[in-house]
Amino acid sequence: xxxxxxxxxxxxxxxxxxxxxxxxxxFLFNVTGWLWLFLLLTLGVLVMAxxxxxxxxxxxxTCVYSETDIMCPADGKVVVIEEVEETEYxxxxxxxxxxxxxxxxxxxxxxxxxxxxxxxxxxxxxxxxAWHPKSSTENERSTFVVQQASGQEVLFRQIAxxxxxxxxxxxxPEQPIKSGEEFGFIxxxxxxxxxxxxxxxxxxxxxxxxxxKLTKLGELx
Numbered sequence: 001x002x003x004x005x006x007x008x009x010x011x012x013x014x015x016x017x018x019x020x021x022x023x024x025x026x027f028l029f030n031v032t033g034w035l036w037l038f039l040l041l042t043l044g045v046l047v048m049a050x051x052x053x054x055x056x057x058x059x060x061x062t063c064v065y066s067e068t069d070i071m072c073p074a075d076g077k078v079v080v081i082e083e084v085e086e087t088e089y090x091x092x093x094x095x096x097x098x099x100x101x102x103x104x105x106x107x108x109x110x111x112x113x114x115x116x117x118x119x120x121x122x123x124x125x126x127x128x129x130a131w132h133p134k135s136s137t138e139n140e141r142s143t144f145v146v147q148q149a150s151g152q153e154v155l156f157r158q159i160a161x162x163x164x165x166x167x168x169x170x171x172x173p174e175q176p177i178k179s180g181e182e183f184g185f186i187x188x189x190x191x192x193x194x195x196x197x198x199x200x201x202x203x204x205x206x207x208x209x210x211x212x213k214l215t216k217l218g219e220l221x
Contacts (some may be wrong), residue, residue, distance in 0.1 A: 004108055006168055006185045007056025012053045018045045051103075058108055063116075063180025063213040067148065070200065071179050072215035073156055074111045074192045076101040076111035078208045086195045089145055089155055090121055094195040095202065097217055099210060102191050109169075109184040110196060110212050111146060113154050113220070117175045121139070122167070142169050142184070146177060152220050155195040158186055180213045 003011070016018050022045045027193065029038035050079070080098035085091075097139035103109055122142045140160040147153045158167050192218070196202075201219040204210060 001060060002058045003053065004056045004058050004185060007052075008089065010187075011052055011056060011059040015049060018049050021045055055103060055107065057106060059106060060082055061211075061213045063110070065179045065216070066220045067114070067150070068153075068180065068221075070112050070154065070194070070196065070220060071110070072099070072210045072212050072217050073110050073183075073194070074099050074101055074107070074210075074212050076192070076210060078204050078206055079191075080193075080211060081202060081204070081206055083198065084195075086155065088121075088143055090195065093198060094155070095198060095200055097194045097196065097204070097208040099192045099193070099194075101186070105176045106128075106212065107186050107190065108212065109158060109186065109192060110180055111177045111179055111181050111183050112156060113146055113148055113152075114177065114179045114219065115146040115148040117144060117171050118153065119143065119155075119172055119179055120169075120171050131187045139165060142167050144169070144171055144183065148220070150220075154220075157195075158184055159163070159191040159193060160186065161190050218220065 022042065025038055025041040029035070050105045063071060076099040078097065079100045081098055082096055083093055085131050086094040124140055141157050143155065143157045143167045145153050145155045159171065160167055165185065166187045171177070171183050196218065197220065199221045
């Protein structure tokens with residue numbers, strides 16, 4: 001396991017603050033002698049340090065895939081599988097799969113297929129809760145389309161939530177990318193939407209917990 005570069009500053013600042021709190025806790029204990037308070041505050045500091053560090057963890061995973069596989073781009077839970085009208089790029093009907101990421105999930109994002117990046121667009125917006133139906137079109141978000149060598153295209157979208165306030169991505173148009181290659185990170189709770197061709201085979205169901213680079217969401221025809 002490694003720690004994501006997007007968290008270096010937050011972790012450094014957070015751990016400095018927690019260290020200061022613990023130093024104050026130690027001096028308070030020396031003055032009052034209240035062991036129960038010292039232990040309670042120490043426990044709180046340790047829990048907060050753990051939560052900050054675990055949020056930016058990157059597990060070591062190997063992505064094994066075929067050209068037609070649609071790999072899961074994020075850890076989380078499948079909250080939507082439905083046929084919708086995609087209005088930003090395709091302007092036709094697609095199968096939407098949405099994955100909700102809680103603050104306890106790994107928040108690095110990975111490309112679901114291999115190919116060439118054909119579209120990149122950032123949209124400022126609202127911060128509705130990530131599972132809200134309108135979050136896909138009204139929240140702060142970034143949209144990407146990757147085209148396979150066969151011509152098949154998959155759109156995927158990072159969506160900020162009520163807690164997530166920063167979307168990070170590293171893609172540029174015409175950039176080649178491989179399935180399972182990291183393309184971005186969302187800080188503190190969020191959602192990923194995918195829009196697939198209607199004839200795609202879907203291998204997951206609503207409510208299923210999925211893992212980035214390990215779960216195969218489906219297959220392209």
